[in-house]
Amino acid sequence: MQISAVLRIRSWCLRLGLLAVLPLILSRPAGLGAEGPQEYQVKGAMVFNMAKYVEWPADAFSGSGAPLIFCSVGRGPFAAALEQYRGKTVLGHPLVVRRLQTGEELGECHLLVVSGIEKRYLAGILDQARRRSVLTVSDLPDFARQGGIIGLVEQEGRVRFEINVKAAQQSRFKISSQLLKLAKIVREGDS
Amino acid sequence: MRRPGAHFIRNLPLQRKLMLIIMVCCTATLLVSSVFFVAREAKVLYRAQQEDLVSLADMIGKNTASALVFNDPKAAQETIRPLTAKSSILAAYVIDKDGRLFARHLAPNPGHADLPLEGLSDSASPAEVAEAVEQVKRGAYKSSFISGYASVVKPIRLDNEQVGSVVIHANATGFLHRLRWTILVALAFMAATFLAAYLFSARLQQMVSVPLLNLLDTMKEISASKNFALRVAKPSSDEIGLLYDGFNEMLCEIEERNQILRQRQAHLQQLAHYDPLTRLPNRTLFYDRLGQALFYADRAREAVAVIFIDLDHFKDINDTLGHRTGDLLLIEVASRLSTVVRSCDTVARLGGDEFTLFCQNIANADNAAVVGQKLVSLFATPFQLGASDIHVTASVGVTLFPNDGKTVDELLMNADIAMYHAKGCGKNVFALFDKKMNEHASERVTLLADLRQAVEQSEFLLHYQPKVDLLTGKVTSVEALVRWMHPRLGLLAPDKFIRLAEESGMIVELTEWVMRTACLQARAWQDANLPIRVAVNLSPYHFQRQDVKQAICSVLGATALDPSLLEIEITESALMQNDEYTCRVLGELREMGITISVDDFGTGYSSLSYLHRFPIHTLKIDRTFILNMMKSAEDQAIVTAIIAMAKSLKMQIVAEGVETVDQLETLKDQGCHEIQGFLVSRPVNAERVARFFTDDDHLQLHNACADAPGEDGAQHLIHGRT
Numbered sequence: 001m002q003i004s005a006v007l008r009i010r011s012w013c014l015r016l017g018l019l020a021v022l023p024l025i026l027s028r029p030a031g032l033g034a035e036g037p038q039e040y041q042v043k044g045a046m047v048f049n050m051a052k053y054v055e056w057p058a059d060a061f062s063g064s065g066a067p068l069i070f071c072s073v074g075r076g077p078f079a080a081a082l083e084q085y086r087g088k089t090v091l092g093h094p095l096v097v098r099r100l101q102t103g104e105e106l107g108e109c110h111l112l113v114v115s116g117i118e119k120r121y122l123a124g125i126l127d128q129a130r131r132r133s134v135l136t137v138s139d140l141p142d143f144a145r146q147g148g149i150i151g152l153v154e155q156e157g158r159v160r161f162e163i164n165v166k167a168a169q170q171s172r173f174k175i176s177s178q179l180l181k182l183a184k185i186v187r188e189g190d191s
Numbered sequence: 192m193r194r195p196g197a198h199f200i201r202n203l204p205l206q207r208k209l210m211l212i213i214m215v216c217c218t219a220t221l222l223v224s225s226v227f228f229v230a231r232e233a234k235v236l237y238r239a240q241q242e243d244l245v246s247l248a249d250m251i252g253k254n255t256a257s258a259l260v261f262n263d264p265k266a267a268q269e270t271i272r273p274l275t276a277k278s279s280i281l282a283a284y285v286i287d288k289d290g291r292l293f294a295r296h297l298a299p300n301p302g303h304a305d306l307p308l309e310g311l312s313d314s315a316s317p318a319e320v321a322e323a324v325e326q327v328k329r330g331a332y333k334s335s336f337i338s339g340y341a342s343v344v345k346p347i348r349l350d351n352e353q354v355g356s357v358v359i360h361a362n363a364t365g366f367l368h369r370l371r372w373t374i375l376v377a378l379a380f381m382a383a384t385f386l387a388a389y390l391f392s393a394r395l396q397q398m399v400s401v402p403l404l405n406l407l408d409t410m411k412e413i414s415a416s417k418n419f420a421l422r423v424a425k426p427s428s429d430e431i432g433l434l435y436d437g438f439n440e441m442l443c444e445i446e447e448r449n450q451i452l453r454q455r456q457a458h459l460q461q462l463a464h465y466d467p468l469t470r471l472p473n474r475t476l477f478y479d480r481l482g483q484a485l486f487y488a489d490r491a492r493e494a495v496a497v498i499f500i501d502l503d504h505f506k507d508i509n510d511t512l513g514h515r516t517g518d519l520l521l522i523e524v525a526s527r528l529s530t531v532v533r534s535c536d537t538v539a540r541l542g543g544d545e546f547t548l549f550c551q552n553i554a555n556a557d558n559a560a561v562v563g564q565k566l567v568s569l570f571a572t573p574f575q576l577g578a579s580d581i582h583v584t585a586s587v588g589v590t591l592f593p594n595d596g597k598t599v600d601e602l603l604m605n606a607d608i609a610m611y612h613a614k615g616c617g618k619n620v621f622a623l624f625d626k627k628m629n630e631h632a633s634e635r636v637t638l639l640a641d642l643r644q645a646v647e648q649s650e651f652l653l654h655y656q657p658k659v660d661l662l663t664g665k666v667t668s669v670e671a672l673v674r675w676m677h678p679r680l681g682l683l684a685p686d687k688f689i690r691l692a693e694e695s696g697m698i699v700e701l702t703e704w705v706m707r708t709a710c711l712q713a714r715a716w717q718d719a720n721l722p723i724r725v726a727v728n729l730s731p732y733h734f735q736r737q738d739v740k741q742a743i744c745s746v747l748g749a750t751a752l753d754p755s756l757l758e759i760e761i762t763e764s765a766l767m768q769n770d771e772y773t774c775r776v777l778g779e780l781r782e783m784g785i786t787i788s789v790d791d792f793g794t795g796y797s798s799l800s801y802l803h804r805f806p807i808h809t810l811k812i813d814r815t816f817i818l819n820m821m822k823s824a825e826d827q828a829i830v831t832a833i834i835a836m837a838k839s840l841k842m843q844i845v846a847e848g849v850e851t852v853d854q855l856e857t858l859k860d861q862g863c864h865e866i867q868g869f870l871v872s873r874p875v876n877a878e879r880v881a882r883f884f885t886d887d888d889h890l891q892l893h894n895a896c897a898d899a900p901g902e903d904g905a906q907h908l909i910h911g912r913t
Contacts, residue, residue: 049260052350091350158262178257182266 037077042159043152044081047113047137050150050161051090053179057133057172060110061093068093071109071134073100073125076116078139106132114138114148122146133171144186149173151186162186205403209396210389217388225377232373237332240341240366247280248345248357255285256347259293259355267294275299279365281340284308284358285347286324290317293355306340306360327358335363336370402426406438419446466540468518469525477539481549481599484537485592488551495592496550496559499606500528500566503584503618505544510731510768516576520583523574531565547603556591556623563589563621570619584619586610595624605629639691641677646700650676653708654874655725657883658845658867661859666883668724668758668786670867671709672874673701698730703742710750710757712877717756721884726758728790731765739776743785758786758809763794766805774805781806788845793833803840810837811867814848821853834861 051068061068068090072079079099086097098109102121105128106112112134114125122140126147129136136148143151144164149171151162163183168175203211251271258266267285274280274296287293292313307323307330324344331342341363347355409423419442425435464476472480481497488495502508502524509517521544528538528546538548553559566587573580588610596602605624612631613622622628645651655669675683692698706727713725733739747754759780766773766789777787788809793816812833819826830846837844846858849868858866872883 046261049349052260053257089350161261176257178254179261182257182261182263 037081039159040077040081043078043139044085046152046159046161047082047111048085048088048090048095050137050179051111051135053176054135055174055176056110056135060133064092066093067096068111069096069098069109070111070113071098071100071106072113072115073102073104074115074117078113078115082113106134109134111135111137114140114143130167130171133173135168135171135173145188147188150183153184160184164188206396206400209400210392213392213395214385214388217392218385221381221384221388225381229370229374229377232377233370236366236369236373237335237341240335240361240363241343244341244343244359244361245345247274248343248359251283251285251357251359252345252347252355255294255357256349256354259285259287259347260349262287264294268296270294271296279362281360281362282306282309282358283360286320286356286358288354290320291315292320308358308360324356324358327360335366339363339367341366399431402431402435406435410438413442419449469522469540471525471529471546472537472539474539474541477537477541477547477549478599480537481602484549484551485597485599485602488592493551494553494555494559494594495602496553496562497590497592497596497602497606498548498550498559498563498566499588499590499603499610500546500548500585501588501610501614502544503586503614505583507764508581508583510764512581516581519576520574520581523576524583524585527569527574528566531569547606553591556594559589559591560621560623563587563623567619567621586613586618587621588613588624589621590624611635635691638688639695641679642675642688642691642695642697645675645677646697646704650678651701651704651708652676652876653705653712654876655712655880656867656874657872657880658726658865659871660865661855661863666723666871667865668726669880670726670728670758670760670874671705671712672728673705674874693730693732696732698732699736702728702730702733703746706742706746707749710746710752713756714750714752715877716881717753719881721881722753722756723880723884724756724758724786726760726786726788728760729765731762731768734761734765734768734773734776737772740779743780747783754784755786758788760788760790760811762790763792767801770801778806781808788843791847793829799836802836807842809843809845811845811847812863814868817846817848817854817858817868818850820857821851827857830858831861834858834863838862 047070051070070082070085072082082097085095088095100106100109100112102117103124106125109129109132112125112129114122114136115138117125117140123146126136128134130147135150136143137150137152138148139152140146140148141151141153144162144167145151147164147167149164149167151164153160153162161183163175163180163185164187165175165180165185166187200208200211251274254270255267258264258270271283271285271294274283275298278298280296281298283296284292285294292308292311292315295308295313297309307326308320311319311323327342328344330338331344335341339362341361343359343361345357345359346353347357405426406423409421413419413421422439422442423435425432425439464473464479465471466473481495484495487493502520505517505520508520521540524546525538525540528548532538532548532550535552536548536550538546540546550559550562553562567585570584573582575581588606588608590596590602590606590609592602595605605628608628608631609622609624612624612628613620616622652674654672654674656672657666657669659665660667673685673689675688677683689698692701709725709727713723716723729739733742743757743759746752747757759777781787786808787806788811789807790811791813792810793813810833812830816826816830816833820830821827834844843865844863845865845867846854846863847867849855849858849866849870851870855866855870
């Protein structure tokens with residue numbers, strides 16, 4: 001299963017994926033402002049859409065109609081931007097949004113948005129997330145390089161994302177080639 | 192309002208009409224099926240094309256969904272760029288959720304029609320884009336056939352949410368090419384099928400048309416040849432077969448009716464031209480044939496013999512033996528006549544006992560005479576009718592064309608005259624016509640005219656011939672004999688005019704006159720104390736008229752004569768005809784006291800067995816027997832037999848025509864009662880009769896009378912010798 005997925009990904013990469021890396025870099029500046037809640041609206045939408053391209057491990061859900069739980073940790077407007085997706089469905093799973101306190105157990109979270117958190121807590125959160133197979137997304141700089149799975153970065157006025165494929169694999173996530181072809185693949189420790 | 196085409200089709204020949212029907216049906220079916228086939232093929236091709244495009248659009252949609260979601264036009268552009276490898280794709284557009292052009296691709300080579308989205312700039316408003324997309328959707332089907340490009344608009348979905356649309360325009364030339372090919376195949380198929388149907392229908396229509404045309408031909412043949420014996424062979428058992436059957440039945444009917452008609456015509460012809468009794472040609476046909484024969488004879492300058500045959504005494508045979516026998520005799524005569532004539536000659540029955548025949552190609556009068564003699568000798572052998580032999584003779588008159596007449600009527604009239612002449616010559620002979628006969632015939636006509644006046648002008652007178660008792664030698668009675676004092680021809684004996692009187696019907700008046708005159712005379716004698724019985728000859732005519740008794744009674748009443756002084760003499764044939772009536776009347780007359788005698792006995796055909804039933808007093812033996820008695824032993828025997836028979840029947844016998852003493856002696860020896868004849872006296876007038884009774888010896892008196900001068904000098908000489 002994993003192998004076939006990988007093969008599929010590879011074939012897409014060969015046909016389109018590799019070429020798709022360029023637009024990430026060359027895309028022209030968008031009208032979106034880098035600051036303010038507008039930016040987090042975009043980021044929220046990205047997180048919401050990203051969930052559609054990610055396959056959680058088989059044991060992540062108790063059933064087909066089980067809720068998909070979005071958790072957010074840290075300060076800032078990111079967590080608020082997710083609120084509007086509460087109740088929507090992603091691939092058949094009703095969306096639940098939770099806000100966690102720093103140091104709180106991740107519990108049943110499937111996706112964790114990390115935003116506005118102090119660096120010292122990050123390692124602990126990531127470690128816990130990795131163990132519990134929680135997809136971590138953050139707009140912290142070099143998030144993916146520090147062991148997060150998807151990092152949102154700003155590039156030429158547009159929000160782009162980096163994916164730590166290895167981290168994703170470690171957490172037993174399968175990320176669609178459609179997403180991968182738009183993303184920048186990074187590794188831990190890359191600069 | 193009739194369409195002009197309908198009239199044309201209605202008058203087409205049957206074969207053309209049938210072919211037309213088959214071809215129209217065939218073509219219509221072909222057209223419909225071809226159209227259906229092409230339409231279906233077009234649909235299939237179109238669908239295949241669309242499916243290709245839809246799958247392509249789907250693929251593009253799938254691959255551009257993420258780019259759309261994450262707002263990455265470049266990635267979308269990259270995704271659709273490989274379409275350039277496919278030459279058939281003219282353009283591909285990705286439209287985002289907001290309706291703006293997100294990514295586009297155009298084939299490098301132009302040369303296609305304007306595409307709806309081609310002119311739009313990258314920054315075109317969502318409304319403009321939506322309108323263009325709508326235009327694509329609307330014209331998707333049409334454009335494939337007309338504009339030459341196929342279009343598909345496909346929404347892009349991600350997790351049941353539309354995130355954009357993809358529009359693809361493709362070159363439709365492949366589709367159109369295949370469609371054209373399909374149409375071509377359909378047309379070729381149609382043409383081939385049409386040709387096959389044409390050939391097939393030409394054969395197929397014969398199943399219907401050939402039997403009908405055959406029927407038509409037969410019908411034409413029959414109406415041309417009038418041969419109703421023709422029949423048509425039934426080709427099948429369908430409605431056409433029934434038509435044939437009906438036609439045949441109709442022919443049968445016509446033939447049958449024709450046959451009946453022909454039979455009836457033949458029958459009518461037979462009736463019109465043939466005598467139903469003898470089956471000989473009748474007068475009409477004979478006249479016709481003779482007319483033709485004369486026409487040809489005239490041309491060929493040949494002679495034709497026209498012969499008239501009349502049976503002698505046929506009337507007596509008819510009267511005495513019955514009409515049935517008479518008819519049978521006529522049939523026999525006819526068949527015997529037919530045996531002697533040649534095939535070219537014609538024998539005909541004109542009516543009654545008159546036959547005619549004509550012989551063509553007669554060389555001369557001698558030749559005709561031979562025929563005449565042959566005809567007469569035909570009657571030499573008696574005719575056998577049932578058990579009895581009947582001896583009948585014929586008188587034959589012969590005329591020759593052109594000598595004796597030019598026309599049919601003339602020839603027949605002259606043949607008739609010749610025949611009468613033959614009858615006048617004693618019958619059973621033939622006579623060739625000559626001009627003198629014609630004169631004689633005209634004499635007859637004149638005589639007939641004179642006869643009509645004779646009664647009124649009292650030109651008749653009565654002579655009386657006495658009958659003498661052979662034992663006593665006394666005169667017993669007298670027979671009244673009529674004489675005609677013709678102003679020009681002198682005194683005429685009855686044989687000159689009685690037949691004429693009988694033929695003209697004058698006989699009735701004449702007989703009445705004779706009877707009245709005789710009765711008046713007898714009355715006068717009675718008054719003079721001379722009771723002399725007078726015998727009067729009654730014509731058979733009176734018995735035919737059935738007024739015998741009436742006539743006699745009226746005369747007796749008028750003259751007041753004692754009925755015992757009246758004697759009635761009737762001929763044998765008169766006796767036999769209508770024998771019941773005759774028997775009754777004679778009985779009544781006898782009751783009145785009138786004496787009845789049979790005249791000319793032995794010449795008729797009376798059946799002796801019936802003789803005794805009649806109330807007859809006297810038989811008068813015919814003069815021919817007496818005349819031949821001394822020469823012929825047979826006649827002598829007949830006389831003896833008659834006398835013997837009469838005696839045994841208790842009848843008186845009178846011998847007529849006694850002329851010699853030898854005869855007298857012989858008769859006396861035989862036992863004959865009375866005699867009458869020149870030996871005793873010729874017929875004399877009333878005054879002389881009285882003298883017979885005033886003298887004792889009558890024979891003596893007669894001798895004395897013989898010295899007196901009279902008209903018949905020769906007879907006196909004979910008497911004188913006795």
